[in-house]
Amino acid sequence: MTYLKKPKLRHPSLEVNSVGYTRRDYEGAISTLCAGCGHDSISAAIVQACWELEIQPHRVAKLSGIGCSSKTPDYFLGNSHGFNTVHGRMPSVLTGANLANRDLLYLGVSGDGDSASIGLGQFAHVMRRGVNMLYLVENNGVYGLTKGQFSATADTGSKSKKGASNRDAPIDLVSMALQLGATFVARGFSGDKRQLVPLIKAGIEHRGAAFIDVVSPCVAFNNHAGSTKSYDYVREHNEAVNRIDFIPRRREIRADGEEGEVLEVIQHDGSMLRMRKLHAVYDPTDRVAAISYIQQRQAAGEMVTGLLFVDTHPEDLHIHLNTVDIPFNRLDTPELCPGSAALEGINRSLR
Numbered sequence: 001m002t003y004l005k006k007p008k009l010r011h012p013s014l015e016v017n018s019v020g021y022t023r024r025d026y027e028g029a030i031s032t033l034c035a036g037c038g039h040d041s042i043s044a045a046i047v048q049a050c051w052e053l054e055i056q057p058h059r060v061a062k063l064s065g066i067g068c069s070s071k072t073p074d075y076f077l078g079n080s081h082g083f084n085t086v087h088g089r090m091p092s093v094l095t096g097a098n099l100a101n102r103d104l105l106y107l108g109v110s111g112d113g114d115s116a117s118i119g120l121g122q123f124a125h126v127m128r129r130g131v132n133m134l135y136l137v138e139n140n141g142v143y144g145l146t147k148g149q150f151s152a153t154a155d156t157g158s159k160s161k162k163g164a165s166n167r168d169a170p171i172d173l174v175s176m177a178l179q180l181g182a183t184f185v186a187r188g189f190s191g192d193k194r195q196l197v198p199l200i201k202a203g204i205e206h207r208g209a210a211f212i213d214v215v216s217p218c219v220a221f222n223n224h225a226g227s228t229k230s231y232d233y234v235r236e237h238n239e240a241v242n243r244i245d246f247i248p249r250r251r252e253i254r255a256d257g258e259e260g261e262v263l264e265v266i267q268h269d270g271s272m273l274r275m276r277k278l279h280a281v282y283d284p285t286d287r288v289a290a291i292s293y294i295q296q297r298q299a300a301g302e303m304v305t306g307l308l309f310v311d312t313h314p315e316d317l318h319i320h321l322n323t324v325d326i327p328f329n330r331l332d333t334p335e336l337c338p339g340s341a342a343l344e345g346i347n348r349s350l351r
C-alpha cells in the first residue's frame with residue numbers, strides 16, 4: 001500500500017477542542033483513492049465526528065479488512081491503533097481485541113464486498129453477539145479495488161460500467177443487522193455530511209453493536225447511468241426519515257427547535273439523541289416497525305437514510321459473558337493465573 005505522510009504544518013489559529021487537539025490531529029496519511037471517491041468523504045466525516053466528540057486518538061482502535069474502503073483507516077486517526085485483517089475477517093479480530101481491552105473505542109471499517117460477500121458470516125456473528133463497536137460499511141455495490149465486479153449488495157438489474165446486468169438478489173445489510181440484534185442501525189450517504197457526522201458521533205458513543213451502512217459511490221466503476229449506487233441515483237431516491245443531533249452527556253442539554261417536530265431520546269448514559277422528524281410516522285425505537293418500514297420503502301424504489309433503530313438500553317458482549325472490568329493488559333500474573341487450587345475449585349463446581 002502506498003503511504004504518503006501528510007506534512008505537519010498547520011495554521012496557528014486552528015480551533016482546538018477541550019482535549020487539546022485540532023481537526024488536523026485526527027487526520028491520517030494522504031489518501032491514494034481516486035479523486036471523488038465517496039470513501040474519502042466518509043473519512044472526513046469520521047475526522048469531524050472524533051474532533052467534535054473530543055476523543056483522545058490513542059483511545060481508538062480502527063480495524064478493517066481488504067478493499068479500497070478497508071484502506072481508509074490509513075487516512076484518518078493517524079495517532080490511533082490500527083489493524084488490517086485478511087479480507088472479510090475484521091469482525092473476529094475486532095471481537096478478540098475488544099474482549100482483551102474493553103477500554104478502547106472500536107471502529108470497524110469495511111466494504112460491501114468485505115462484509116456482504118466474503119465476510120457475511122463474520123458480519124452476522126459480530127452483530128448478534130452485541131460487540132461494543134461502531135461498524136461502518138462503505139457501500140458502493142462493487143469490488144472497487146479489484147476493478148468493479150458486482151458485490152452482494154448490488155441491486156438486481158443494476159448495470160456494471162461495461163453494461164452487464166446483475167441477475168442476483170441483493171443483500172441489504174441494514175435489514176440483516178436489524179434482524180440479527182444490532183442495537184443501533186443507521187444508513188447514511190457519503191454525499192450528505194450534515195446527516196452523516198451526527199450518525200457517526202451517536203454510533204461511537206453507543207454502548208453495543210452499532211452499524212452504519214454508508215452508500216458511497218465508486219466514481220471509477222459504479223457512478224454511471226444504470227447503477228443504483230451512483231451519486232445521481234442516491235440523490236434522487238433518498239428518503240431521510242430523520243435528522244439527528246447527538247448531544248453527549250457531558251454537555252449542557254438544551255431543547256430548542258419547533259415543538260412537536262423534535263423527538264428526544266435519552267440514552268442509558270444520559271446522552272441525548274435529538275431527532276428532527278421528517279417523516280411523521282417514523283419511530284426509531286421500534287425494531288419490528290423499522291424492518292417493515294425499510295422493506296416497504298425499498299419496494300417503492302426508495303432508499304431510507306437516517307437513524308433507523310436505536311435500543312436506548314443496549315447490552316454488549318461483556319455483559320453477556322460477565323467479563324472482568326479491567327483490561328487484560330492491566331491484570332497481573334496472580335489474577336491471570338490464580339493457581340492449581342483455584343482451577344481444582346472450578347473443575348469441582350462443574351462436575
Ligand SMILES: Cc1ncc(C[n+]2csc(CCOP(=O)(O)OP(=O)(O)O)c2C)c(N)n1
Pocket residue numbers: 066067068069070087110111112113114115118138140142143144145146151
Ligand atoms: C481471501 C481474498 N479473496 C479475494 C481477495 C481479492 N479482493 C481484494 S479486495 C476485494 C473486494 C473489495 O470490495 P469491497 O469490500 O466492496 O471494497 P471496495 O474496494 O469496493 O471499497 C477482493 C475480492 C482478497 N484480497 N483476499
Ligand code: SF4
Pocket residue numbers: 032033034036037038039068069140144145217218219220221
Ligand atoms: S476504485 Fe472506486 S472505490 Fe476504489 S478508490 Fe476508486 S472510486 Fe474509490
Ligand SMILES: [Mg+2]
Pocket residue numbers: 067069111112113138139140141142143144151
Ligand atoms: Mg465495495
